[in-house]
Amino acid sequence: MKMGFEKSMYINGELVSASHRLVTCPGTGERIGSAAWADVKHALQALKAADDAFESWARLPLAERIAWMNKLRDAVIANEEHLRECVHLETGKSWAATQEDFESLVNALQFYADEITRFREESIPDREGSHQHALVHEPVGVVVAYIAWNFPLLNLAFKLGPAMAAGCPIIIKPSPKTPLAAYAVGELCHQIGLPKGAVNIICGDDPEIGDTLSASPIPALLTLIGSTQTGRHIMKVGASSIKRYSMELGGNAPALVFDDADLDLAAEIVAALKFGNTGQVCVAPNRVYVHEAVAEQFAAKLVERAKAVRVGFGRDEDVDMGPLIDDGALARVDALVRDALSHGAQLLTGGQRPEKPDVGSFYEPTVLSGVSRSARIYGEEVFGPVISLLRFSNEAEGLTEANNTDAGLTAYVFTRDLAKAERCAARLRFGEVQINGVKYAIDLPHGGIKQSGIGCDCSHLALHDYLAIKRITRANTA
Numbered sequence: 001m002k003m004g005f006e007k008s009m010y011i012n013g014e015l016v017s018a019s020h021r022l023v024t025c026p027g028t029g030e031r032i033g034s035a036a037w038a039d040v041k042h043a044l045q046a047l048k049a050a051d052d053a054f055e056s057w058a059r060l061p062l063a064e065r066i067a068w069m070n071k072l073r074d075a076v077i078a079n080e081e082h083l084r085e086c087v088h089l090e091t092g093k094s095w096a097a098t099q100e101d102f103e104s105l106v107n108a109l110q111f112y113a114d115e116i117t118r119f120r121e122e123s124i125p126d127r128e129g130s131h132q133h134a135l136v137h138e139p140v141g142v143v144v145a146y147i148a149w150n151f152p153l154l155n156l157a158f159k160l161g162p163a164m165a166a167g168c169p170i171i172i173k174p175s176p177k178t179p180l181a182a183y184a185v186g187e188l189c190h191q192i193g194l195p196k197g198a199v200n201i202i203c204g205d206d207p208e209i210g211d212t213l214s215a216s217p218i219p220a221l222l223t224l225i226g227s228t229q230t231g232r233h234i235m236k237v238g239a240s241s242i243k244r245y246s247m248e249l250g251g252n253a254p255a256l257v258f259d260d261a262d263l264d265l266a267a268e269i270v271a272a273l274k275f276g277n278t279g280q281v282c283v284a285p286n287r288v289y290v291h292e293a294v295a296e297q298f299a300a301k302l303v304e305r306a307k308a309v310r311v312g313f314g315r316d317e318d319v320d321m322g323p324l325i326d327d328g329a330l331a332r333v334d335a336l337v338r339d340a341l342s343h344g345a346q347l348l349t350g351g352q353r354p355e356k357p358d359v360g361s362f363y364e365p366t367v368l369s370g371v372s373r374s375a376r377i378y379g380e381e382v383f384g385p386v387i388s389l390l391r392f393s394n395e396a397e398g399l400t401e402a403n404n405t406d407a408g409l410t411a412y413v414f415t416r417d418l419a420k421a422e423r424c425a426a427r428l429r430f431g432e433v434q435i436n437g438v439k440y441a442i443d444l445p446h447g448g449i450k451q452s453g454i455g456c457d458c459s460h461l462a463l464h465d466y467l468a469i470k471r472i473t474r475a476n477t478a
Helices: 040-059 062-078 080-091 098-118 152-166 180-192 206-215 228-238 263-279 295-308 327-342 395-402 418-427 460-466
Strands: 009-011 014-016 020-024 031-036 122-124 131-139 142-147 170-174 199-201 219-225 244-248 253-257 285-291 346-349 366-369 386-392 410-414 432-435 467-475
Touching: 009 040, 009 180, 014 180, 031 080, 031 180, 040 131, 040 142, 040 170, 040 199, 040 206, 062 080, 062 098, 062 152, 062 180, 080 098, 080 152, 080 180, 098 152, 098 460, 142 152, 142 206, 152 170, 152 180, 152 219, 152 460, 170 180, 170 206, 180 199, 206 219, 206 228, 219 228, 219 460, 228 244, 244 460, 253 263, 253 395, 263 285, 263 295, 263 386, 263 410, 285 295, 285 395, 295 346, 295 366, 295 386, 327 366, 327 386, 386 395, 395 418, 410 418, 418 432, 460 467
Parallel strands: 142 170, 142 219, 170 199, 219 244, 253 285, 253 410, 285 386, 366 386, 410 432
Antiparallel strands: 009 014, 009 199, 020 031, 122 131, 131 467, 346 366
């Protein structure tokens, strides 16, 4: 089956057409395709399809469910070019950057097909010896997954993998900004003949489609990768019935760079995180606290790296950073920079649209120093290629400042002192603390605390959100 860029929804095993919305490329502003736009009727159809599929999909022998996951994985691999092209065009990522999205989907399907086989029946000894107790894991029910636009396939993979492995029918709602890659996955599910209702993919306006899905009593689990504000809204609307929630929400990540740190290493990692994917990454360090003894030296290293970033759009090898997702994001990032400057920050480099490319939602790699705690950029997630530098004088001050946020997703520490690193890791109130490096992988748990989420993506721990524990107790008889 040859796939184009005029995409249909995928409901109950069928590709469903509807009125279409145009999709434009943020790198050029040009139309690249269109996507079928769901209304309430389609949302209700997807809910019914998933609900009807639950009994048969959940009871399907595990070996058969894994076989379906492997078929889908193989179809994904066979259609790498098209899937990456969808991501490339609808997000403006460089071609090289689409590799991570694509590989994440392949890896998630493989990992959870393997990992689910490790969930075995457990027994609990009876203290009186009068009964036998078994714990079994069963699929929790229908899942609704809301997918962020910054990594269209990676985010989808983090939900599709564990849902399929656990036996939960899933309704995936991609962001209206990036529907093409998700719909392309629906085309592959249709191509391999996946059982009806096991996977459904629809896209539409958030207030209409999202609220219909969340308010329904059918879903047992609502899962999201998105902003804290969106998470609160989903939980509020979802309170029509008792549901589970698994949410990876916004971050306001701090990085602590001590005076004994490897400054080149720290600068390389901070720059890579902030300028990779144009800073549109939930774990990107927003507030970079640098010990006053090395603040100017570290700033110079960041400026050097920022100026070396090659901004543009295309499939050639000489592009490091693409555009922001749209002009609304561009205006928001620029407003944060202007506000920081009005509160006394110094602009070390960047801070505007580049001269070239002269079309698209591009913003220069930007470094600010002397950022005030009263500036908006200090308390808000930037989601753009802007590094905010602040100074600290001692460990206690640095930790207090780093923890000064309602967010709690990721924090970074750079020091050669292992004892200091361990003290920082113990005191930082974040779901992840990365020391002198950064690593993410499908087998490593990813999740936040405080206002940055609940539950877990990646690793075997994610399966616990999709599985319910049932206790079966049998009395011993003579």
